[in-house]
Amino acid sequence: MKTLVLIPAYNEGSKISEVITSIKAIGYDVLVIDDGSTDNTAKISHNNGAVVLIHKVNRGQGASIKTGIEYARDIGYELVVFFDADGQMKADEIDKVIAPIVSGESEVVLGSRFLGSAKGIPLLKLITLRLALLFTRLTTGLKLSDTHNGFQAWNMVALSKIDLTQDRQAYASELLQEISENKIKYKEMPVTIVYTTYSKTKGQSIFNAFNIIWDLIIKK
Amino acid sequence: MLIQFILVAVIVLIVLRLIYQLKNKAIGLWQFFSWLVIWILAIAVIWYPSITTYIATRVGVGRGVDLVTYVSIIVIFYLMFRLLLKIEKIEKKMTKLVRKDALKNVSQNEKNK
Numbered sequence: 001m002k003t004l005v006l007i008p009a010y011n012e013g014s015k016i017s018e019v020i021t022s023i024k025a026i027g028y029d030v031l032v033i034d035d036g037s038t039d040n041t042a043k044i045s046h047n048n049g050a051v052v053l054i055h056k057v058n059r060g061q062g063a064s065i066k067t068g069i070e071y072a073r074d075i076g077y078e079l080v081v082f083f084d085a086d087g088q089m090k091a092d093e094i095d096k097v098i099a100p101i102v103s104g105e106s107e108v109v110l111g112s113r114f115l116g117s118a119k120g121i122p123l124l125k126l127i128t129l130r131l132a133l134l135f136t137r138l139t140t141g142l143k144l145s146d147t148h149n150g151f152q153a154w155n156m157v158a159l160s161k162i163d164l165t166q167d168r169q170a171y172a173s174e175l176l177q178e179i180s181e182n183k184i185k186y187k188e189m190p191v192t193i194v195y196t197t198y199s200k201t202k203g204q205s206i207f208n209a210f211n212i213i214w215d216l217i218i219k220k
Numbered sequence: 221m222l223i224q225f226i227l228v229a230v231i232v233l234i235v236l237r238l239i240y241q242l243k244n245k246a247i248g249l250w251q252f253f254s255w256l257v258i259w260i261l262a263i264a265v266i267w268y269p270s271i272t273t274y275i276a277t278r279v280g281v282g283r284g285v286d287l288v289t290y291v292s293i294i295v296i297f298y299l300m301f302r303l304l305l306k307i308e309k310i311e312k313k314m315t316k317l318v319r320k321d322a323l324k325n326v327s328q329n330e331k332n333k
Contacts, residue, residue, distance in 0.1 A: 067319045
């Protein structure tokens with residue numbers, strides 16, 4: 001299947017070349033959505049062989065993902081992998097994550113750090129994620145082992161069934177709601193998420209959980 | 221009372237600004253008159269506070285000032301709600317625009333390769 005790895009990036013210039021190189025090494029096309037970065041993220045990505053889309057103004061991770069999906073659809077990709085720019089995820093796990101979609105077993109694969117491993121996860125992050133899991137279970141009815149995990153794979157047919165309206169971080173909850181509402185066949189897959197000093201400073205603050213809930217309630 | 225003069229002076233300034241905006245066509249005639257009516261009512265209430273006391277006792281509120289506070293809060297909340305919706309709409313439009321621009325520019329880059 002024609003596969004695209006989609007990386008939303010905001011000021012990731014110091015880390016992104018490593019990430020792109022590791023994905024390119026196993027032979028996948030890479031699309032970077034530079035979400036209004038003020039550093040050289042776009043240039044570095046381009047030099048490392050990624051196709052780069054530039055949001056001239058920062059619009060958030062959800063908006064970036066949606067831009068990437070539209071691009072993938074226009075070009076005719078059949079499978080899209082969501083991947084982080086900060087080096088938290090391992091490129092060599094992509095094959096494993098997309099396998100159930102390639103074999104036709106499921107339409108979506110959701111990475112799970114709790115089935116896999118979450119190296120060096122800070123305690124507060126763990127607690128927030130557990131609460132988010134409960135929230136997801138209550139709002140979508142999906143019995144997942146992890147939520148708001150950015151490592152996912154979608155086939156284009158499933159992507160064309162959903163409509164993302166959340167520009168910011170709440171899109172991750174919205175994706176799960178869409179899976180639940182459209183009865184999309186999904187599967188969880190153990191993945192490794194490594195919490196480095198860099199990813200911790202770059203990642204979202206746990207207080208953002210309040211913003212996410214607010215967005216989900218207000219913007220529906 | 222001094223407070224009455226101050227408040228009325230402030231409102232007169234606001235109305236002058238309103239006239240200025242009408243002249244510059246920043247607001248329409250209808251909008252101008254609705255604001256004008258609101259400010260004239262405000263002046264009336266400031267100058268003759270007994271009006272609100274009269275209405276207040278009629279609707280069962282003790283003091284005129286209380287009635288004005290209640291009504292103001294409701295109006296402010298409503299305006300805030302409308303502003304939130306408006307901002308949300310603008311944000312959505314902006315995202316669409318930014319996305320369109322990003323997709324357009326990549327197709328140009330690809331062609332130039």
